[in-house]
Amino acid sequence: MKADVGAALAPTAAKQFLREAFQPKIWRVAEYVVIPALALAVSLGLFGIFVALFGKNPLDLYYYMYLGAFGTWFSWQNTLIRAAPLILTALCTALPAQLGMVIIGGEGALLIGALTATGMALAISAAPPLVVQISMACAGMIGGGLWIMLSGALRHYRGVNETISSLLLVYIALAILNFLVEGPMRDPTSLNKPSTRNIGAANMIGNIPGTEVHWGLVFGVIAAVLSYILIYYTVFGFAARVAGGNLRAAKVVGLSVGKLILVTCFLAGAAAGLAGMMEVAAVQGAANANLAAGYGFTGILVAFLARQNPLAVIPVAVLLGGIGASDGLLQRRLDMPDASVLVLQGVIFLVVLASDSMYGRFGWFKRKAS
Amino acid sequence: MADAAGIGLWTVPLAVLGGAMRVSTPFLFVSLGECITERSGRINLGLEGTLVMGAMSGYGVSYLTGSPWLGVLAAGVAGSAMGALHASICGLPRVNDIAVGIALMLFGTGLAFYLGKPLIEPSAAMLPSIDFGWWSSIPDVRAALHINVLFLIGVALAPILVWGLRTTKWGLIVRTVGESADAARAMGYSVNHVRLGATxxxxxxAGVGGSFLSLFYPGSWNEGLSSGQGITAVALVIFARWNPMLCLWASLLFGGAAALGPALQSVGMTEGYQLFNAAPYILTLLIMIATCSPKRTLIGAPAELSITK
Incomplete structure (x- = not known):
């Protein structure tokens, strides 16, 4: 041991030591990029075969998918608009995952966040727009946060499985949304499509200058970066990862696991609630059934594809947003049903999970510096 | 509601009772299937997707062949394929069964919507029901007592599964794999193969349960057909303590809760019925809160099951 340290201190040996310390790490990171990329390629291949079975040309499929997602400035903007809520709903799964919890109720938190934000905006609609917008964001985050915190609390205090409870809460949130939108909060002038009153054009959140992309994207990226810092560079994040790695060890060293679970679940729900607020304040202008567009469910896929890493969530959300954005073109040009995107997402999810067994199998990624 | 005037307020409990038998059938089939899967030590959360796939393929085959029973069979085969897919991915090393279940939930619904697009318009042959209400002249009573054959099959299946798990060799193997994979391996049984069979x-x-949705009640194929029945049924297995007989009673309870919203709507309640639609989910949550505990493992839980470990 002593000899090793001594050798590392010598100038040439120090370089060698550094190389040995870091090069394997780079290769390990490469593994986390290459395997998901391969999984994605395999899924696209499988989907191509599936589509070919229905008499469509897979090459056309890939071309239109590229064109609809990233081919033009217009489609890029469409992609980014869809990526914004996906980043936030993916955080709803990725944050509790650090604690070893599988939360899949982002859709419910999004709906509740949208409802509380709309309620707040309608209650104080006379206030200056900036005040309304900030209050909406706070209301949405608190609403969504408490919703997912409920799942966390049930898990911690009653041992209720958080995956099942968070999914049940999605259906309960949907019933609440339908009840409020068709009942007490309904705008009497919305005849065919029940909806709440509009929050007012002045209170809407605008677009990033020079684009059609609303500010939600920026908030999403900020939330992802903050989550990354929280998890990897703070004591709280360290404690959460310890508890996620070994719950017993965390209890033995005196971490208050309950507090970790509740706070993490609140933050996770707050992210999804913010997504709901954005959908109201930047896209819909009111709360209605359009809000349940499945962003919460696609967010689960984004989180798993990003391997629950908040920074990796950003590019993956853009990718999945692109797949969603290409949907319209696929329907128009290839006459494919709107569920095609769901099938592709399902295939990607399955292949990515199957690829979990590939990590550490290839000696190639473990190659030594020498 | 003029025709309901004859029995007045009894309409609601009667509709709930009849609804309990009608609505509970998918819950019953999914929970019985999941019960066997979980007794082998693995949880399949993807049954929501399986249910929708079963509904779509059952409806499609019934429409094409004109025979609803072939549809039920096709739904079962489609469900088996989904189950086998779940089991074979979970059989790979280091793959989490809960995550695969979530993926199958999305995949199953997506695939069913994709393949089922042409089926929204046409109407397929429906499953027959037996009229147990012939003695009554009140239409509500007769409507409530139209009982589907699949429900009766499900009711008969529950005690058979209890017996099968308790006394047959197959039941013992499934239980061994669920309680201790190491013990099963030591006895020379392949854990993965047994779980493949159970899933x-x-x-x-679950596929058969789905065909009930599209071929009897509500009796059509559309994309809003299943809203969480599959996942509720998975939660119901926990409540039923992994016992098929208790699954039957729990399914009836849930069916009754789910029938409450439509029953209230039918007597002219136009406001707030949306909240009653959430009744089965709220009931599930409350029951899970009441029966789970952070301190001890649940009684009857298979020791290899990841969600209760």
């Missing part, structure tokens, strides 16, 4: 069987029953 495929569970998928078959």
């Amino acid at each position: 495929t069987f569970g998928g078959f029953l």
Whole structure:
């Protein structure tokens, strides 16, 4: 041991030591990029075969998918608009995952966040727009946060499985949304499509200058970066990862696991609630059934594809947003049903999970510096 | 409601009772299937997707062949395929069964919507029902007592599964794998193969449950057909303590809760019925809160099951 340290201190040996310390790490990171990329390629291949079975040309499929997602400035903007809520709903799964919890109720938190934000905006609609917008964001985050915190609390205090409870809460949130939108909060002038009153054009959140992309994207990226810092560079994040790695060890060293679970679940729900607020304040202008567009469910896929890493969530959300954005073109040009995107997402999810067994199998990624 | 005037306020409990038998059938099949899967030590959360796939393929085959029973069979086969897919991915090393279940939930619904697009318009042959209400002249009573054959099959299946798990060799193997994979391996049984069988069987029953949705009640194929029945049924297995007989009673309870919203709507309640639609989910949550505990493992839980470990 002593000899090793001594050798590392010598100038040439120090370089060698550094190389040995870091090069394997780079290769390990490469593994986390290459395997998901391969999984994605395999899924696209499988989907191509599936589509070919229905008499469509897979090459056309890939071309239109590229064109609809990233081919033009217009489609890029469409992609980014869809990526914004996906980043936030993916955080709803990725944050509790650090604690070893599988939360899949982002859709419910999004709906509740949208409802509380709309309620707040309608209650104080006379206030200056900036005040309304900030209050909406706070209301949405608190609403969504408490919703997912409920799942966390049930898990911690009653041992209720958080995956099942968070999914049940999605259906309960949907019933609440339908009840409020068709009942007490309904705008009497919305005849065919029940909806709440509009929050007012002045209170809407605008677009990033020079684009059609609303500010939600920026908030999403900020939330992802903050989550990354929280998890990897703070004591709280360290404690959460310890508890996620070994719950017993965390209890033995005196971490208050309950507090970790509740706070993490609140933050996770707050992210999804913010997504709901954005959908109201930047896209819909009111709360209605359009809000349940499945962003919460696609967010689960984004989180798993990003391997629950908040920074990796950003590019993956853009990718999945692109797949969603290409949907319209696929329907128009290839006459494919709107569920095609769901099938592709399902295939990607399955292949990515199957690829979990590939990590550490290839000696190639473990190659030594020498 | 003029025709309801004859029995007045009894309409609601009667509709709930009849609804309990009608609505509970998918819950019953999914939970019985999941019960067997979980007794082998694995949880399949993807049964929501399996249910929708079963509904779509059952409806499609019934429409094409004109025979609803072939549709039920096709639904079961489609469900088995989904179950086998779940089991074979979970059989790979270091793959989490809960995550695969979530993926199958999305995949199953997506695939069913994709393949089922042409089926929204046409109407397929429906499953027959037996009229147990012939003695009554009140239409509500007769409507409530139209009982589907699949429900009766499900009711008969529950005690058979209890017996099968308790006394047959197959039941013992499934239980051994669920309680201690190491013990099963030591006895020379392949854990993965047994779980493949149990998950495929569970998928078959869930698919059959789905065909009930499209071929009897509500009796059509559309994309809003299943809203969480599959996942509720998975939660119901926990409440039923992994016992098929208790699954039957729990399914009836849930069916009754789910029938409450439509029953209230039918007597002219136009406001707030949306909240009653959430009744089965709220009931599930409350029951899970009441029966789970952070301190001890649940009684009857298979020791290898990841969600209760």
